[in-house]
Amino acid sequence: MPFDGIVLNAVIRELKEILVGGRIEKIYQPDKNEIVLIIRQYKEEKKLLISAHPQNCRLHITENPKENPSSPPMFCMLLRKNLVGGRIREINQKDLERLVEIVIENEDEFGRTIVRALLVEIMGKHSNITLVDESTKIIIDSIKRIPSEINRVRQILPGVKYVFPPLGERMNLLAYEDQIVPTILDLFSRTSESIKVMRWITEKFMGISSVASKEILCKSGVDAEKSVIELSMEERQRIAETLELLSLNIKNARYSPKIYFGAESSEPVEFWVFPLQHLNSLKEVSAKSVNEMVDRFYSQNENYEKLVNNKKALAAQVEKHLKKLRQNLAFQRQKLNDAKDAEKYKIFGELLSAYLYKVSPGMKEIGLPNFYDEGKLVVIPLDEKLSPAQNAQNYFEKYKKLRTAREKIETQIEKILSEIKYLESELYNIEAAESLEDIAEIQTALSNEGYIKGSEKKSKDETFRSHPIKYISSAGFTILVGKNNRQNDMLTRKAKPDDIWVHVKDVPGSHVIIQTGGRQIDEETLLEACTLAAYYSKARNSSNVAVDYTLKKHVRKPPGSKPGFVIYDHYKTVYVTPNSSIIEKLEKPNPTS
Numbered sequence: 001m002p003f004d005g006i007v008l009n010a011v012i013r014e015l016k017e018i019l020v021g022g023r024i025e026k027i028y029q030p031d032k033n034e035i036v037l038i039i040r041q042y043k044e045e046k047k048l049l050i051s052a053h054p055q056n057c058r059l060h061i062t063e064n065p066k067e068n069p070s071s072p073p074m075f076c077m078l079l080r081k082n083l084v085g086g087r088i089r090e091i092n093q094k095d096l097e098r099l100v101e102i103v104i105e106n107e108d109e110f111g112r113t114i115v116r117a118l119l120v121e122i123m124g125k126h127s128n129i130t131l132v133d134e135s136t137k138i139i140i141d142s143i144k145r146i147p148s149e150i151n152r153v154r155q156i157l158p159g160v161k162y163v164f165p166p167l168g169e170r171m172n173l174l175a176y177e178d179q180i181v182p183t184i185l186d187l188f189s190r191t192s193e194s195i196k197v198m199r200w201i202t203e204k205f206m207g208i209s210s211v212a213s214k215e216i217l218c219k220s221g222v223d224a225e226k227s228v229i230e231l232s233m234e235e236r237q238r239i240a241e242t243l244e245l246l247s248l249n250i251k252n253a254r255y256s257p258k259i260y261f262g263a264e265s266s267e268p269v270e271f272w273v274f275p276l277q278h279l280n281s282l283k284e285v286s287a288k289s290v291n292e293m294v295d296r297f298y299s300q301n302e303n304y305e306k307l308v309n310n311k312k313a314l315a316a317q318v319e320k321h322l323k324k325l326r327q328n329l330a331f332q333r334q335k336l337n338d339a340k341d342a343e344k345y346k347i348f349g350e351l352l353s354a355y356l357y358k359v360s361p362g363m364k365e366i367g368l369p370n371f372y373d374e375g376k377l378v379v380i381p382l383d384e385k386l387s388p389a390q391n392a393q394n395y396f397e398k399y400k401k402l403r404t405a406r407e408k409i410e411t412q413i414e415k416i417l418s419e420i421k422y423l424e425s426e427l428y429n430i431e432a433a434e435s436l437e438d439i440a441e442i443q444t445a446l447s448n449e450g451y452i453k454g455s456e457k458k459s460k461d462e463t464f465r466s467h468p469i470k471y472i473s474s475a476g477f478t479i480l481v482g483k484n485n486r487q488n489d490m491l492t493r494k495a496k497p498d499d500i501w502v503h504v505k506d507v508p509g510s511h512v513i514i515q516t517g518g519r520q521i522d523e524e525t526l527l528e529a530c531t532l533a534a535y536y537s538k539a540r541n542s543s544n545v546a547v548d549y550t551l552k553k554h555v556r557k558p559p560g561s562k563p564g565f566v567i568y569d570h571y572k573t574v575y576v577t578p579n580s581s582i583i584e585k586l587e588k589p590n591p592t593s
Contacts, residue, residue, distance in 0.1 A: 002272055003058045003122065003294065005096040005207020006246075009174075010255050010273045010290040011060050012093050012100065018046060018061065018291075020091060024083050024104065029076035030066035033143065035129060039088065049295075050120055050129055052143050056298055057127035059100060059120055061291040064299040075143050082106065082116050082131060082140065089115070095172045096207030098122035099164065103134055116140070121165060130156055137162045170206045173247040180247060184240035191228045197239070198224040205243070211270055216242050218278040249274065257293035259285045259300075266434050267304050271297040303436060310439045315430045317452050322423050329416045336409045342402035347372060348380050349395035352388060359388035421508075422485075422562035423451070428508035428538045429484040437466035438483055445486050445563055471532065471586045473525040478515040479586075481536050485564030487511075489557070492566060497553035500526070502533045505546035505573060509537025511564070513552070527576065528586060535578040543577045 022041030029035050037048040049062040072080070086106030093100055100120040108114050115134035121127055130142035139160050146156040154163055176183065187204060195203075201213040208216070217224045220238040222231070231239075249255075260270045261283040269282060273290055287293035351368045352359060359366055362384045369375040382391050426442060433439050447454025468491055469481040482488035488511035492501060495513045500521060502512035512533040514521060530547040539545045550571035557566050 002209035002211040002270065003098075004209035004212055005093075005098050006209075006212060006250060007271075007273055007290065007294065008059070008098050008100065008122065009093055009096060009207065009250060010253070010257075011294060012091055013253060014289055014291050015048070015061070015091050019048065019088050021087060022046070023087050024085065027076060027079045027084060028066065028068045029073050029079075030068055032073070033127075034066070035076065035079065035143070036062070036066060037083075050118070052121075052127035052129050054125040054127065056301075057122045057124060058294060058298065059122065060294040062295045062299075064295060064302075075141060078141050079131060082114075083118075086116070094164065096174060097167055098207075119162060123165065126165070128156060130162060132162045171204055172206045173243060174251060176247070180244045181237075181240040184243055185236055188228065188231070188236045188240075194227045194229055196224070197222065197226050197228050197231060200228050201239075201243075211276070212272065214278055215272070215274075215276050216246065246274075255290055257287040257290050259287060259293055259297050261285065266300075266307075268297050268300045307433070307436055307439065310436065311430050311433060314439060314443060314446075314452075315427060318423050318427050318430065318446070321451055322420060322427070325416055325420050325423070329413065329420070332409050332413050332416065336406060336413065339402045339406040339409060342399050342406055345395045345402065346399040347378070349392045349399060351378060352380060352392035352395065356388045356392070359391070361387060418562060418565070422449075422565065425485060425508035425564055432483070432536065434483075435466060441466060441486055442484050445484065449562065469536075471528075471583075473514075473528050473586060475522045475525045477517075477519075477521065477525045479525075479529050479532060480513045480515065481532055482511045483536075485562070488564040492552065492555055492557070495552040497551065499552045500529070500549055501552045501555045501568065502529045502547060502549045504533050504537040504539055505548050507537050507539045507545075509533060509539070511566075512536070527574070528582060530574050530576045531579055531582050532586075534576050535580065535583055537578075540578050544575050545578065546573050546575055548573050 019039050019041060022039040024037055025040050025045070026038035027035060028038075033053040034049065034051045037050070039046050039048055047062050048059070049064075049066075050059050051057050083104050083106060086104040088102060089105045090103040091100065092103075098121070100118075100122070102118040102120070104116050104118070106114050106116065117132050117134045119130045119132055121130075128142055128144045128146070131140040132138060133140060139156060139158055139162050141158050142156045144156070146154070148155050154165065156162075171183070171187065173180070191200065198210065198213045198217060201216060202208050202210055214224055216239065220235070220242045222235045222239060226235075255273045256275055257273050258271065258275050259268055260276060260279045261268055263282055270276060270279060271293055273293075275284070287296060347370065351370065354371070355366075355368050358368070359382070363382050364384050365379055365381050367377045367379050370378045382388075383394065386394065426446060429442050430439070433442065443452065443454060446452045466483065466487075468483060468487050471479040471481070473479055480491055482491045491511050491513050495501065496515070498516050498518060500514040500516060502514065503509060510533060512529050514525060514529050526549065530549065533547050534540070534542075534545040537545070548568070548571045550568050554570040555566050555568040
């Protein structure tokens with residue numbers, strides 16, 4: 001996530017146009033590392049987020065709402081006292097470093113002009129936000145105090161004079177009007193250490209992250225694994241020219257902000273103010289402005305992390321229930337195996353009844369011909385304390401008890417298997433969920449079924465927060481794909497009798513509905529729907545997947561069955577291989593309501 005000096009330079013260029021001259025109306029501190037300034041400019045309110053988070057440190061305009069604590073922290077109160085009502089006079093970056101000074105002019109309680117500065121250090125775990133008196137540079141306070149026990153050289157404490165962090169000697173690409181290529185080549189010639197060129201660029205030039213360095217080398221056609229001393233003169237020349245072009249693009253604000261997402265997921269991976277050629281295999285999304293790019297990336301990244309954590313926690317709860325159910329299933333199957341003796345006891349009773357005249361009191365066992373098995377001899381154990389008739393009656397009673405137990409066990413096993421099937425389908429839904437809304441719906445369904453604790457049960461006809469996925473087939477038919485069991489139920493319930501219902505065979509997955517509108521469905525649309533059903537199922541990574549399809553009027557939901565469970569008949573089966581390229585060709589309009 002390269003919120004580097006180049007990105008910061010582009011952010012500040014936009015902030016100067018939007019915020020300079022604006023009045024600070026409110027200040028919030030959503031958590032211990034972040035502050036939000038509400039600034040009014042040209043009758044519009046803008047929210048400036050400043051974060052000193054160790055991993056997500058940054059500064060930009062945000063549209064993402066933040067939940068504030070009921071009582072403001074001390075640093076927030078201090079900022080309100082000094083800055084609310086003040087106007088932003090300047091926003092400056094120190095060279096191309098990730099250091100920002102926001103100068104605010106205000107009045108004290110006596111009407112005297114005071115000038116304060118917010119000094120923002122965007123430096124990973126060393127990030128900080130410090131309020132200073134602009135004229136004296138004396139620290140008023142900071143969001144993170146740094147006493148001498150932590151840093152003997154540079155303390156960040158009230159009353160201490162602010163000193164910029166040590167930056168080292170690095171080249172500022174914006175400090176040169178011309179002669180930049182010879183200067184870079186000279187820098188190359190003075191390097192004798194065996195250091196990889198990618199690292200060398202990040203260490204020798206201000207504002208360049210490792211991602212930016214990799215992009216520079218990609219555009220220069222140079223192997224990032226090479227060391228500096230291995231580079232040919234031609235390679236050095238190409239790198240210098242790429243850096244010169246980068247410098248010109250920054251100076252002239254030729255930005256083209258991009259966000260990059262995982263090829264097979266909604267995870268935001270990288271962003272930069274210029275296209276990243278070395279990430280062209282990922283999904284690329286453009287933003288209207290640099291601030292919008294940064295805000296969207298971090299808000300989507302935050303949502304993705306929440307999604308991953310929620311999925312992991314919910315899946316663990318489902319797995320816990322599944323483990324208990326599987327243990328119970330094994331126990332019930334063992335009991336069923338024990339109950340298989342029921343028929344044997346029935347035969348023992350019938351044989352004894354038929355041959356009572358051959359049984360003498362006090363016998364411990366007797367061999368009798370089995371008229372159910374071609375007269376083969378059966379040895380029957382006897383209780384010598386009981387009469388022959390009592391022994392026969394004893395076996396009939398054992399048979400009745402075991403038969404009743406077997407029926408109960410079989411019913412119990414059927415119920416357990418149904419629960420396992422349902423939870424396995426919900427486990428797939430959790431794995432396939434792409435948004436927090438999807439997970440919330442699954443949580444509600446599991447809560448309603450009594451598997452997890454949650455809010456009060458909601459009606460089946462409640463308004464869904466998220467919607468099934470909607471596709472338009474090559475022939476213009478609408479295809480709807482459920483994203484969880486509740487949506488599957490809704491889709492199947494609302495489908496017309498002549499719509500086509502599609503589902504992968506014997507595998508958890510989405511219900512897919514082709515809305516026919518009374519028209520004949522073409523083979524290509526059917527193939528596309530079956531491919532969607534296979535793709536949105538646990539068999540996504542398999543080949544030759546069996547997919548069933550039938551008219552919706554042949555699909556029924558048994559009374560009292562779990563969400564997403566149906567039975568169907570009059571179906572046909574086709575075999576498809578999930579193919580994302582086929583799906584990508586389908587038109588995907590806004591989600592259906």
